[in-house]
Amino acid sequence: MNLPALHQFEIQSPLSAEDALARISAHVIPIKYFRPRMAIGFFLIHADTGRDRFEGQVFGNRFDVRRLINYVNVFAPRSEGVVRSDGARSQIRIRMMLPDVVIAVAAVLTLVLLVGAFSSDAPPEAYGLVVLIAIAAIFVVLLGFWIxxxxxxxxxxxIFRA
Structure with missing residues (x-):
């Protein structure tokens, strides 16, 4: 699904395009949907994580990755990047989006809230509460994403030494 980016930026790197792609490739492992983990409280510990570790793929001059983290956070952005040569340097354009599952769950919950609110015999003041709950939920999702x-x-x- 091609979703709109909630955050996008460009990096001017002193690395050549080939070196920049090699650097990101060194930090990316293939996607595993069932990665073995050991839970310790809120943290999920597995060998592949690290501050600069990603899962996804690098293909041609593009990459599509998601950071591997040791804690449960569905708001971790999916990042798409394009590396372009700029002489001896490179220009990397990165777009960050919410994961598809977060958008799907938010859409279903919003639909359930709206159908429930407008199909009940609740007083009109209750509709304002439903809207307030929806706005609060959107705020929480966006806050988690931005962090x-x-x-x-x-x-x-x-990674790109910018």
Whole structure:
């Protein structure tokens, strides 16, 4: 699904395009949908995680990745990037989106809230409460996304030496 980016930025890297792609490739492992993990409280520990580890793929001059983290966070952005040569340097354009599952769950919950609110015999004041709950839910989702996006942007800047 091609979703609109909630955060996008460009990095001017001193690395050549080939070196930039090699650097990101060194930090990316293939996607595993059932990665073995050991839960310790809120943290999920597995060997592949690290501040600068991603799962996804690098193909041609593009990459599509998601950061591997040791804690449960569905808001961790999916990042798509394009590396372009700019002489001896490179220009990396990165788009960050919410994961598809978050958007699907949010859409279903919104639909359930709306159908439930407008099919009941509740007084009109209750509709305002439903709207307030929906706005609060959107705020929480976007806050979680922006916290993770800022962490992930810092990691990309380190990887590409920007």
């Amino acid at each position: 993770e996006a800022s962490l992930q942007e810092a990691v990309f800047r380190e």
